[in-house]
Amino acid sequence: MKIVVIGGTGRIGSNVVRRLVAQGHDPVPASPDTGVDTITGEGLADVMMGADVVVDVANAPVWDDDAVLKFFTTSTRNVLAAERDAGVGHHLAVSIVGADRLPDSGYLRAKVAQEAGIEAGSVPYTILRSTQFLEFLAQTVESGAEGDSVRLSPGLMALVAADDVAATVTELALSAPVGGRVELGGPEALGIDAWARRLFAATGDQRTVVSDPHALYFGTELKGGELTPGDGARVGTIDFDVWFASQPQRVAR
């Protein structure tokens, strides 16, 4: 099968491309690096020719509220139009668990708008709503940095390894469109503050973690379990310890 992977040079996309090649398929990574730009439309019509499935795992280069909303709505509109013209039979995109439960976050509002564009379109689709990636834990922790401490929300996150996300995307891309959403989370849900303590214990980081229910996550307060998947969600197999052991050597700051 020819499978176009929009964002196929990124974290999830390149992993999906590798997996599809290993299974004997013909994935085509599509991103500005490969001459395909979903915002300007450059290269889109050509890359869609003969495609059976399109996986969209592009991400916005800039994350302020207006820019990220414009990126996901424009990109999704252009990709879906090119798919329609080429007769593509399955559009699969990765969104975020609980995106619609946190309207104060500009990034999550943009993901909801992306989903709405897909749901309103005519191309058969699957939306995989994933929880936050373990690979983003360090960045999330640094967003709360204040000198010798980090101030973080005790709101729950069920972090999942990008490898588990890529495996699920690959499986879904090779299956019939669901016509709805599938959820995926990691094997363990902890407060963001507790994740930071676990990361610091593993890296030897001596900073203090301050638990603060008012600390913001992506521009929004968390009340509790908004970011955790519901019943029936798929559960990744890679836990923190296994994931950490697979990472390049990490040192305390």
Ligand SMILES: NC(=O)c1ccc[n+]([C@@H]2O[C@H](COP(=O)([O-])OP(=O)(O)OC[C@H]3O[C@@H](n4cnc5c(N)ncnc54)[C@H](OP(=O)(O)O)[C@@H]3O)[C@@H](O)[C@H]2O)c1
């Ligand atoms: N981070 C999380 O915790 C999380 C959780 C759930 C869902 N997600 C979603 O997962 C998806 C994949 O995330 P990721 O971390 O794998 O992203 P990433 O590593 O930042 O990769 C982004 C990809 O998008 C491409 N791209 C950027 N602008 C483009 C454009 N105009 N046209 C075509 N491609 C473009 C990039 O291409 P270049 O390399 O050529 O610039 C790159 O291949 C995103 O949609 C994100 O919202 C993330």
